[in-house]
Amino acid sequence: MNCGVVVFPGSNCDHDVYHILKHVFGLETKWVWHKDRSLKGFDLVVLPGGFSYGDYLRAGAIARFSPIMDAVINYAEGGGRLLGICNGFQVLVESGLLPGALMRNRSQKFICKPVHLRLENHDTPFTLGTQSGAILKIPVAHAEGNYFADPETLKTMNEQGQIVFRYCNPEGTVSEESNPNGSSENIAGIANTRKNVLGMMPHPERCADPLWRDRDGQVIFKSLIKSYYS
Amino acid sequence: MVPFHPMLAKVHITLKNGVLDPQGKAIHSALNQLGFEGVSNVNLGKYLEITLDTMPEMEAKKKVREMCEKLLANTVIESYQITLVP
Amino acid sequence: MVPFHPMLAKVHITLKNGVLDPQGKAIHSALNQLGFEGVSNVNLGKYLEITLDTMPEMEAKKKVREMCEKLLANTVIESYQITLVP
């Protein structure tokens, strides 16, 4: 399985996800510079977290026009597996590969802390290693993670199983108190209708190294491997 | 010949109706806390000043509109308004 | 009696001259990369719409100026401009 990690100017979780893919899961992993124009031969492409272009103007807004993005869009439209984490998710919504928008957190502040997520759909290549309803503890670290979509879009997304993670409490209840940033319907991660593109605000790569006690993030990477080999 | 005379495009970007404005809300409650009364609503948007080389107004307007659609505004949640100052 | 008639204060907040505007700079170079020519400068500021209860214009202006000084603008690096729309 060949993985590519896209580096935008200002990406800073690029090394983290590279480390997990390459050293923890032993996958063939390569850097993709934002000025490159091809994604040939990759089975997974990751848009990592960070502050591409400083998140100036709006998070993800400028990165969306990097030279590599045409290839990213083609790759996604051709069914390639594309994972956007945090800033990567922001780039995905800015580029229109995923619906909605990510606005500033309700608290107006950057938030870095572990949160609980309820898996809403295990029928995607990113989550098939576990069951819908599973509760995962994964950290968030963002200032603009407040997911917004208009009611119609939300309705379609619900119907099509596009909502993959919601913020919940440790017992799995999705409530206002467990919503860290004000997202519509506690949405933490979504997929496109075809389920080959996933965007999520929490950082699975931050809890996937066996050196740590929290390892729930491994589910995502294990699922991707499983789906590739099946 | 017209001498060189740059043109200024002022762009206002605001949230669309129906999109919650958490920043505006936060500012509103901060104003209340500071004791400012009589404020019934606050909205926060962006304001851009773009200096353009001399060009016909029509062309300038078209160009700036394109900038907004493509980059400056996120039209999923934002609308924009352009004013040209020659 | 004047009927209830709120007043809108539009506030523009921009960086003072000479203060670095990293966002404006980044937007400018993004526009260049997108092929927009003839842009010589971009500055990014804030735009606020504050809805006020009915009050005399003088009072409103004074109040909004105070809000700017106290909260809305960072007067060390930013200047502000207030327009009242009755």
Added chain:
Amino acid sequence: MAHFNSTEITPEIVAGHGLSPEEYQHILKLLGRTPNITELGIFSVMWSEHCSYKSSRRFLKTLPTEGPRVIQGPGENAGVVDIGDGFAAVFKIESHNHPSFIEPRQGAATGVGGILRDIFTMGARPIALLDSLRFGEIDHPKTPFLLEGVVDGISFYGNCIGVPTVGGEVYFDACYNGNILVNVFCLGLVKSDKVFLGQAAGPGNAVIYVGSKTGRDGIHGASLLASSEFDDTTEEKRPTVQVGDPFTEKLLLEAMLEAMKQSWIVGIQDMGAAGLTSSSFEMAGRSGTGIHLDLSKVPLREEGMTPYEILLSESQERMLLVVQQGFEQAAIDLFQKWDLDTAVVGRVIDEPIVEIEFEGENAVRLPVHLVVDSFPKKDKPTQKPAYLEKVNQLNLTQCALPESFGDALKKLVASPNIASKRFIYEQYDHMVRLNTLVLPGSDASVLRVPDTEKALAISADCNSRYCYLDPFQGAQIAVAEGCRNVVCSGAQPIGVTNCLNFGSPDKPEILWQFEQAVAGMGDACRFFEIPVVSGNVSFYNETKGEAIFPTPTISVVGLLDDQKRFCTQAFKQSGDRIAVLGSTLEELGGSEYLNTLLGLCEGPIPQLNLKAEKKVQSLCLELIRKGLLSSTHDCSEGGLAVALTESCITGDGLPIGARVDLDSTIRPDALLFGESQSRIVISFNKEHLASIQSLAKEYGVPISVVGETGGNSLCISIQGQECLQEEIHQLKQLYEESLKPDGR
């Protein structure tokens, strides 16, 4: 004379540059002519306290700076200490106090930017930041605004550039009402044979400018601001505030690390305070060479800038490089890949002078050593302040015991200096780059060293109330506590950096505090055999003549050989035994208890016995390395009762209670809340009791087994008689919620 240098040098102009008439006469004598306005500007910044260390040098010289691990001591951008396996730790702490008071967000942000550049100019990748903050009283009208702005600035810059802020400290005291402190520490990693220095060697080599364009930011900013105290005219003197651009700094960081893999880089220096001036003079000064610069080549952001402005600008995110002749284009290509402004602005020359031209005319011609170290060396006097007599006479018999020890504990747990700083560190990305093994919320933060089995522990400490009451011992205690914090995480202290925040050195009493604090710090570092490898001095922390408490912030770096063997402060499970290493004396002077409950700031402060401290630390390290402990927590502000509370409630999961009986006959409030030094609260599986006791005996450390973990409350009795019992959930809530802005 060139038009840009036509300003006549009058006594007013000289005074306006912060130079004394005496200093100006010295310049005339050294030069044998009148300096032009640009040259005067150069002298003014280079001879300012901030750049020249003219008042502090003679004291700093006494610090121990050497040791078997030291690769680079003070004098460069940051200190470098060998950690084995081919790696070295690079670190430094720096202040940005005055700019942060004027504009908290940008002031703190550019403070982070500055210290990061100090680290990566040495060739190191920054892996962690700590912030050590001091604000005025929590109820002072300006405090919430300043606190929010400073935290926002650190969060904005550090998060954006992708270096985790993994810990720090925050104190509130009235002495900082008009002068807050923002000290930022940065730790980086470098291959030990790839350390870069700020040198301008090799005449003919190119001097290259990289980074943001130069604007009129902060002209005379840091240097003058940091060299004069605040008064009512500060508002008018406001220089153009520097705005941080973390995105450009991120590009600069990555580009520099890439460039440093090339063979053609000779030296690198960041443009910090006094910008292009200090970077060029310092680089030339270190190599005994000279520099020729053409300012017309410097990338500018504004029109009509004069040589004076270009040389003194403090625009951020800029670097000066010396590159081997012939490799100019290679350098330019590399930096353009990262979309950075780059220009060849000069050459290294043989003659040790700095020679600057602008638009084809000569602007400056000054011998390097005249500027770098020829300021008049006159030792300013020191004098022991009179207040010390008065404040060290605490009469405990006049302090009534509290009616309820439980209430006293709750007040302490909720007090701003002790309550959780979670709402602050949750605004910092403390995990990015996957090295943070111990997150904020324990005594020290622990970072793994990638590609090795090792880890580094870091902590920032200073109890300035102690330093006010007794600067010598207060500074010793800061070192001891820093080491203790690092030891509690399982690391061996290997190096120290410090940021010395004081009032005006022109006052003999302040300089005396400084002298004492440096002596105390040096003494403790010598005793613990840890070198001071870098540091920073911030004087003139005064408002309207009132100085802050002396605040010598200490950051200790410690090394763990096995990254899996770290320890944290929270109890891990019910049924563990609890013990205290060290002895508790009747010492309440200078304590948070006296301050919070009785509003007293009086000494004498707790005694520090360096030998006893060292034994406790050695024992603790040995116990952790042997894997015998479940938790370790340094006993500091709030004493034993607060330390126990924190161990109960700061774990990841549900809080764990404890039942403790203390066997002592000293005043109960001193026993519970006194801050006797050299104590560590440990917990462990009872199977290990015998081994722990015998090791304690072997190390000569008093150990008292005081209780057991478990239950839903913290229950403390003294000689069998219960003195407090509090619900841990309630303690946790008080601890977590009290400081939160919306909790207040």
